[in-house]
Amino acid sequence: MAAATPRSIKYKNIRWNPDWCKRCLICVEACPRKALILKDDAIIEVEGCDRTGLCQRLCPDLAIEVIEAKRRKRANEKTGSG
């Protein structure tokens, strides 16, 4: 099963580490906004994340974290979105 490369996935609010992630799905199931899904062996951020941070807090592997605000701003500037 080929691992999805992070470069090809857009994240707005989170950073996901495909090497450390074990696909245990705690983050997916725990997210109160249902903003994370597992697709093609990758954790994908879909619409609705409002940065509760539960994914980061519950992940046993430090594989997912909510990106700091200024980094998010930088990421937005890079992709050109507002």
Place this chain on the structure above:
Amino acid sequence: MRRLVQGNEAVFLGALKAGASFFAGYPITPSSEILVLAVEHAARGPAFKFIQSEDELAAANAIIGASLAGAKSFTATSGPGFSLMQEAIGYGHQAEVPTVFVNVQRVGPATGMPTMPAQQDILQTKYGSSGDYYPLVFYPDSVEECYRYAVAAFNAAEESLSPVILLSDAFVGHLNETVNLDDIEVEVVPRSRLPLGTDKRTFTGLAHDEDGRPRTADAVVYQKWLYKVKARHEQVAARYSYFEFQANASSDTLLISYGIVSRVTAPLTSQFALFRPIRILPMLGPELRQCARNYEKIVVIEANDGQYACLVECELKRDVIRVPLLGGRINLDLAKKGLSEKLEREVS
């Protein structure tokens, strides 16, 4: 000062001379004197630490922890306790921990004869723990030697980074002889590895690589490690090749004995060549081969059913005659009787 010293006491004093500062143990005849000396010494000042452990498993593991924390550590026990300690001894070899286990042997197996001397743990020192390992083992035969070889045991432990066994027995441990220990010159090998709390190392009983990282599926790494340890132990052992040999041009028989049995057979020097190993393991292969060269017969007389004899046979690839002294009765008459029977001639 020249005074009466007990064998077990001499072991303790030798440990102190070598710089030991931690003892954990469990009372067991005939080694308990060492434990009591340790608790008395600990009461004299904070530098020496003592734990009377809840069992030998705890004692054996405590001295491992103490050693890693920076102390020269040791324990003292007898056969049944020694059996309980085997896993920890294996751990000491796997994790490369310098420490000393004193075994004042008594008749076994199991609870056996608590107050009777024996030499029945020889093979246990070699094979008692699981896995392949290459222990250094010393066995004194006098109070002075208890002191000397206790120091040697600690030194060999530091150099080999392994648990060294100091054997004794219920008689040697309880011998009282006049000695002047102050007159005995010994060198002490200092601790080389930094103690816990100074680095980011893992000490583990798992097979591991140079960084202490568990490598539980790599045969190449394991073999490299095992042969490295084996070579190190052989190199260290070569610096501790202690034995005694008295040739006898008029005899065709080499008599091998050690520990208390060698004290008893000493008068037989007129009838036999005598070889006494003090370093029991690794086997004194080249030395034995050299000394046994000119003798047609080899006899091992020991207080067990042929344990060292077995090792001699394996090492020299020669037949060895066995004279066992079992059940705690060890005296010259019995030795002569046994020799006469096995050699089929009168030994008087």
Place this chain on the structure above:
Amino acid sequence: MFKDLLRLERFPTTWCPGCGIGQIMIQLAMVMDELGLNYTNCVIICGIGCTGRLAGYMNVDSIYTLHGRTLPVAEAVKLVNPSLKVIVVSGDGDLASIGGNHLLHATRRNPDLTVLCNNNEVYGLTGGHAGPTTPRDTKTVSSPAGASYDPLNLQNLIKAGANYFYAKTTVYHQVHLRNCLKEAIARPGFAFVDITSQCIENYGRRLGFNSAYEMLLHFRKTYKRAPEGAETLEPYEIGIVRRG
């Protein structure tokens, strides 16, 4: 930064997807960071079992002992160098079954140690065998007809000592867990922190849990805070009881 206490270069960790031990390690690292504990003043001693692998992921001197022998090793380390904080991290089987006698005597000798007991009610590493804290009638690999015995009462065992510190918490209740750890580490004596955590792969899934998160929800639902000042924790209560 608590991540400095972790050997991230060795990630991903060896634990199963969803295993609770990773979270225990993260919480411990956070507390150590907050308290200023690092490789110059702290040693971690781990036992055998999945929990034991924790030692290899932390940036301090550590000892990965024989099965059941963390307490004798830890007590000796502390005795030789009292300036070190000695933290034991082990599992329920390692501490309370094969290590049971040492636990008993720790309640008596009261050595200054902090013990984190990863209590997942099973011997996970060997495949899911019943352990000393497996509840009665639970089906495991070595209790196919249901566990025949009641589990050990760890709280009562720890309370056998004249002075004691017993904390019960779960890996879900992270803030509570960190508070238990902080108080346990600060206590000059034997402090036992009993942490319920999830073994989904070799225990939970056989009990009917579909995921690790379901087990975490179960901990959230089942465990309640003990009332303030309680001297005994009832079953499924989280809190701390102490004397002295």
